[in-house]
Amino acid sequence: MMQKLPTWADVVLVPLISLLLAAFVSALVLLAIGQSPSEALKVMVEGALVSPYGWGYTLYYATSFIFTGLAVTIAYHAGLFNIGAEGQAQLGGLGVALVCLALPWPHWTLALPAAMVGAALFGAAWAAIPAYLQAKRGSHIVITTIMFNYIASALLIYILVEVLRPDGQMDPASARFPAGTKLPTLHEIPGLSLIFTKQVPANVTLFIALAACVVIWAILWRTRLGYEIRAFGKSEAAARYAGISPVKVTMIAMLISGALAGLMAINNVMGESERLLQNASEGAGFIGIAVALMGRNHPLGVLLAALLFGFLYQGGAELGLWTSIPIELRTVVQGLVILFTGALDQMVRMMLGVVFRTRRPQAA
Amino acid sequence: MQGQGTLGRQASAAPFAIELRGISKAFGPVQANKDISIQVAKGSIHGIIGENGAGKSTLMSILYGFYKADSGEILIDGKPTTIPDSQSAIRAGIGMVFQHFKLVQNFTVLENVILGAEEGAMLAPSLSKARKVLGDLAREYELDVDPDALIEDLSVGHQQRVEILKALYRQADILILDEPTGVLTPAEADHLFRILNGLKDQGKTIILITHKLREIMEITDMVSVMRRGQMVATVTTAQTSPEELAELMVGRKVLLHVHKDPATPGAAVLEVENLRVVDDQKVERLRGISLTVRAGEILGIAGVAGNGQSELLEVLGGIAKGSGTIRLNGKELDLTGKFSDGRSRRADGIAHVPEDRQVLGLIMDFSAWENVAFGYHHAPEYQKNALFMDNDAIRADTEKKMATFDVRPPIPTLAAKNFSGGNQQKIVVAREIERNPDLLLIGQPTRGVDIGAIEFIHKQIVALRDQGKAILLVSVELDEIMSLSDRIAVMFDGRIMGERDPATTNERELGLLMAGVGGESA
């Protein structure tokens, strides 16, 4: 029997303990392959959090994860499990590339809004088909979005190789974007450049991501649309009773979700690589799932979880650079975090339930 | 108390088929069963009654090993028996027909019957044996079903037979039936009772859970009454009366009739002509309904559950699509297109208290204030500006409505799931009635609601009528229909069988119509 936990325990304690469990198992894995967990942690912390350089990367990754985390979050509130953020982010990258390459942009302030529209449109379009199939034909969105991830990657390979690759270039990538599309990095922003004294990949997209957190929060809890999305996500039957159109909510929620996932491309494609590469999203769509889960599907939580995963990602990269621990440790840790926060959370709750049950009589 | 009578028999007669001692069971914070003891004599039909949520199903599920009791003991034929799972219950000779059938929809009857009672690792021998046994049982007890039919193609009545066959195939001596007649027409119910009497004559023991006092009086030997998780009495049926049972059930004298003045009907508000609804499985659930509700009157729709009442409410409320014509105050409503949704209906002046508040009427995880805006979240007074909702305004409105309807506790931020059923219903009724609609659709207004709330809700309905509003009331409780309605229409199999004046009709006449016997319309 499930013991009901106090809300604070559910919101704070459960993710925290899940995280600790994931860390514990990761440490066991490290010990098993003959590495020192404390050494690994030290490298990760130093590489990701101690220097402005580390923060530059941690924030860069976090920016991407905020977008995909929010994408998963808004779909989740509509009762839809969007596993397709990865494919949507890839298509978003295509949108960014097409916009950036279309014109000799004079200044980034002009290119950025246009690229955002491109990213959001392409991401949303890629979410639209699974959404439509779910809304109209009841095709399970989890499976269709998985399929669409693969279709996206095949499509992108085709476009990069056959269409966007400039003559004479060997790697499957688009041409470099014109100089006028270069987004200022934190190093180039007055004020912040005092902290970030060297070139870092984190760029103005970070502020767009923060704004997106606020916007998504406002949509979900302050607008009729958000109200309808949440109601529909809790009970489709009741939503129908209240005159909320399942098709409309499913479509809109997924379109927003896809647009958010697509917007991630502003960060990595426009802000960092400045050209479209194959598999540019690098699994950030999947990490979005973990970020949303950890963040309890709340924009503030997503922000914090994105920072955590940004740390994991950057710290993991540093492990790959400076230790003999393969970078794949990062994937293992991510998997464990998802496992413990998303699938074994009930186990944590049960454990806590026992604690709270034994504690209560003493307190009374 | 008459309950002592049973104890008196203990010394002389054979051991009880079943004896439960001190059974308790909690689901989290809900104490579903509290220290329950009951004895059931061998070869008898023992009734159990109680309001919704009294704990009847829980108790029987414990006996069947589906749930584990927190404490207490079970004696079968006088021997203490532990029933940790259903397998043990089956071994102890207990069979149970659940309130919600436990059948595999896309299996055949035969496959469902042998499931869990196979003869060996191979299916073939089990199937041929079951085919033969089923033939025998069918002859013996009038339990015909096609052994090769898929469950999903069978009517509920037949599905129930499969459940009974399952139990008999496992050679159950003790048969538990949980509200078996809720889904049956009176004729099917009579058939069932013949079967039960036949089984009783064979020496089998039967426990029957039902809400219907008539059935208790008709078929049981003894009856136990439960209230709020406790066993309040066990009496010999012959020595009690429906009134006494009702009083035991709710814990105080029941008001049989609602006080109301005669109706003064005005112009027709709702006119329905030849309304048809086809469900997802392509089954026609409404087969040409025509009816009229006028201002200032309550039209009651009586009928056994599942005869199209839900579909009628849903199509009127904009949840389901249909064909035919519906006019509200003379204006024809959209039945299939863009405006055939709940939002349009509300805009047209139709309020709807749905039959199932937990599934339709409320979002259980939403707070009370969010639920008060539910369906009316587009209302201008709930908006701050073009973009944002005015949550403060909704909370203020909620406080007001909670005060008017005496919702307890009056905390707008409390989640709906944390209110009791009666208070949940009050929130829904408050939300819909306070909108001052021209037409109120109200389904099962008092299902699972305690008696105080029943009276209150009934009064609100009558008050709305007296303001000159039209009300369409659907209820499976004949008493409620009889006491509230100004006119009664009886539904059977998607049709209106006839209309009666509550002043001149009686339960017997309505019961016949509900069974599809002797209606005037086809």
Add this chain to the structure above:
Amino acid sequence: DPAIIFDLGGKFDKSFNEAAFNGATKWAQETGGTFKELEMQSEAQREQALRRLAESGANPVVMTGFAFGDVLNSVAPDFPDTKFAIIDVDWLDQPNILQIAFSEHEGSYLVGMMAGLASKTNTVGFVGGMDVPLIRKFGCGYAQGVKAVKPDATVILNMTGTTPAAWNDPVKGAEIAKAQKSQGADVIYAAAGGTGVGVLQAAADEGILSIGVDSNQNYLFPGKVLTSMLKRVDNAVYEAFKAGADLETGKVKVMNLASDGVGYALDEHNAALVTPEMKATVDAAAEKIKSGELVVHDYMSDDTCPAATF
């Protein structure tokens, strides 16, 4: 310390990256020095890896593969004091970059001759990795070599894919090899990084001969690998490491047959397969190429091939 970044196949691809790794290890063993190393996992990491190594003070920074070209071009100016060396690239123009290009067509020509001489079916195969001009350069040189000894021979050319995944798909390599065998090929040249291991494996299983690439792969399936086209990436890396901070940059260094940058492998594992006549024929051609008497057409010079169509 010097540093090296390996491309997607990873330093144990038994081929291109492994050759680079061997060069680095050789330097470390000889000098007792240490070097930083890094394996790419994805396209998008290239820039971070490069910057991080440059920032850490590594000098020179060597990277294997043309895929780094574009990224290096934008990173190098930010680290004017760091020297970079990049293999398989010759189109950049930065003062602190040394570009190292190999004449793979020449080496491929030699192993093509070997294949032509060893083939009994008059049909030989070529399995390329990612379909890019560089790999066509291998294929084209190979085809010219085959035709030089057997003008009527058939050369089946297949590429594994169009993305970097093509460097690391042994299953596909094996299946393509099997397909080529069924089309009659009895010698198959794999120029496909990690994918080539699958080609060599399948060829060994099917009882035909294969030709390795970049590193000496003869030992992988002794008696089954006819020879290996050596691309002395190991030497390139070794020399870059040895030069250290004094590495001469701002130019393209061409490593060809004459400078021992490419060649073919002969050792105890394939001694039985290479007859003295074969060796003599091939060595003679090699001398002619070195002397400039024989010019092997370079596909990348004009994107055409006289001996094969892609």
Add this chain to the structure above:
Amino acid sequence: MDYATFLQILDTTVRLATPLLLACLAGLYSERAGVFDIGLEGKMLMAAMTSAAVAALTGSVWVGLAAGILGALLFALVHGLASITFRGNQLISGVALNFVASGITVLIAQDLFGQGGRTPPLSGGARFNAISLPFVDSLSVVPILGPMYREVISGHTFLVYVAAALVPATWWLLYRTRFGLRLRAVGENPASVDTAGVSVIRLRFTAVLITGVLCGLAGAYMSTGLQAGFGREMTAGRGYIALAALIFAKWRPWQALGATMLFGFFQALALRPDVIAKTGLSIPVPALDALPYILTVVVLAGIVGKAIPPRAGGEPYVKER
């Protein structure tokens, strides 16, 4: 395309369809029992690594096979714990385990062999070798069928024939035995099984463990049959294609054979751009790669017959709210 080429492509099809078929049948058991499993990929990968690693260390492919099965079983067990015992989200558990498998296989292989997450190449008794079926030579003279028998049917490794045999075996188990009846029932309506006195938990765990065993076979085939050694991410999305095939097959064993053969055929075709080019059609290779996924979406959209999953699928069985 001439007959020999056609046979050659079919031969490749059989080889490439085998891991899909094994994984698809694996998924069938779990999903028929009501436990969704998008973690087929991870289990295969894990099995591929453990089997190749142990085969490399012991020199015996049989010990390797056993290790592969154990590796996949370990993951199946975690999935069972998460989704059956602790009633967690089955989809999330699957996603998570795929992540873990993707990373931990490399960590372990790197720790054991220090070759960048690869195992050394397997040879001799450490891998499955092709089996020549009887009468290959004498039957070769039979027109059409003779070459077909020689090229397509004969000459595969042990696990290919195991996979083929598993199709009728699964059908028989599912539709002719008590276990199959219960398994199907628990995926449709676990309460029916529970009230019939059969443990839902045990049934589902059994199914999930069978899934583990079959994924073990699929992964072991990848690294010791199809290839000779493990390499990082070597399953390359085959677990997801198998899942797609399972939907395409509407959760039925014979149709699973058909679906995986079809998808295997696409993969085989994608390896032969020369053959496609000769047909005059210009189908880009990425389009062929994407075809299984597109077909699955088409099926899911109900355009080619609707795929109705087991009704209780994806939902943990909760008796008490």
